[in-house]
Amino acid sequence: MSIFWIFLLLSILKVVVVLVIFLTSVAYTVLLERKLVGRIQNRWGPSRVGPFGLLQPLVDGAKLFLKEDMIPAGVYTPLYLLAPLIALGCSLLSIAVIPFGEPIVWHGVRLFEIADLNVGLLIILGVTSISVYGIALAGWSSNNKYSLLGALRSSAQMISYELALGLSLVGIVLRTGSLSLTEIVRVQNVHGIASWNLFGGGQFIAFLIYLTAAYAETNRAPFDLPEAETELTGGYHTEYSSMKFAMFFMAEYGNMITVGCVATLLFLGGWGSLMGDLIPPPQNFFLHAVMPIVWFVAKVFGFLFLYIWVRGTLPRFRYDQLMGYGWKYLVPVAMLNIVGTSLAMAVFP
């Protein structure tokens, strides 16, 4: 077989494996959220299906799949059908550039990453900026006032917070001198936890900005205004049922996981252990390949836990507070952070 075919086959294999794992984690993130929010509110959460309710995602999926799939009269059908596809597609797309473990090459193919690109970080930002369309078109094509209001809120919110999100990452790019995610992680692992961008890199403020902006980008509490039940019944997905609703649902949780992966890569040293390169890598090939993935998954899990914790404890913002906070505080602070990082780099090269 030629190099091209091996490359193609391995790439398809990687895509399939990553998709299966990703979708499974999406299902179990939903369960994790229901369990944790349950405990926060002093109740059990789902506990009937399987041990500890572990099979709940399966029955949830089956329920959504078997529901009647309605297309209301008066919707603009082509866009109504296209919108959930865009939402889910964008959510699944950005996982393709995320490296999960050590850059181990086999037959000229990176094992733990679907595509290794020089502009990986920008691709994630690009996909984020495209994913607005899913929600915006869903709201507009539904021909429903609640949906439209939800979609308008969501578009405005995502455009506003995208700015702060992008600006908060400039400090890291300055420090690394590259947009490649692998390179960003490599720089952070030189001195273990001391050289993570969050600590040694001096990007603590950037991390807080990224965290806030990411919650807003993924439409999660306390910024879940696009689907605020008390005001908008369901927001942009009011008119969707069955699997189309499930696609929006999966897209939201998929985005949560992607944001967690990106935060891990950019601020928490990616797949590196607490000691990083201070201790030599294990000689055993299996340990060398698997341990980084364990670290990566643990960090992403911690991030998801934080996500759900925030949702369980913070009340929702008011719309004008949301806009004011984004434009008047986050963006200026992100710019100051860039100036500060550049000055620090100029003084201590």
Next chain:
Amino acid sequence: MHLILFLIFAGFCLAGAVNLLLQTHPINSALSLIVVMSSLAVLYLLLGAEFLAIAQIIVYAGAVMVLFTFVVMLLNVGEEEKTHGSKVAKIVGFPAIFVFFSVITTVLLEAQRRLDMLKMGGIQLSDAMTTIRELSQVLFTDMLLPFELTSVLILIAILGAVALARKEGHS
């Protein structure tokens, strides 16, 4: 492989552009324009310009077109109303467009004949700037004046928008 991808996405690009003109609803036209922008980004990618491709996605398909659709949705613009169109545009317009494209095609073909086929403006395709370091080197040293002038231009546009949108008598 490159040729197949080029044909597919050039086809998408042209189909999107034609669809943009034929559609009567503004949302459909806006979406066609997004298809055009994204296919253009893929064409840039095929030329080895990764940064340009993703900038195209972020700036045009992401930011500019989101604002377009946002405004269309907010104003709830209806279907376009058909008019007969002006006679002058039909008589002068089509020949003018034909001449315009002929001139551009001739110039491009001439330039391509003079240069080597693999060279684009004297730069080898493999020389394309891929790292952000090289790109900033060019932007902030050789091209500093045009770069800063562009920023000032955009700033003026923003100030103009603010001045137009500001309501008198409101604080």
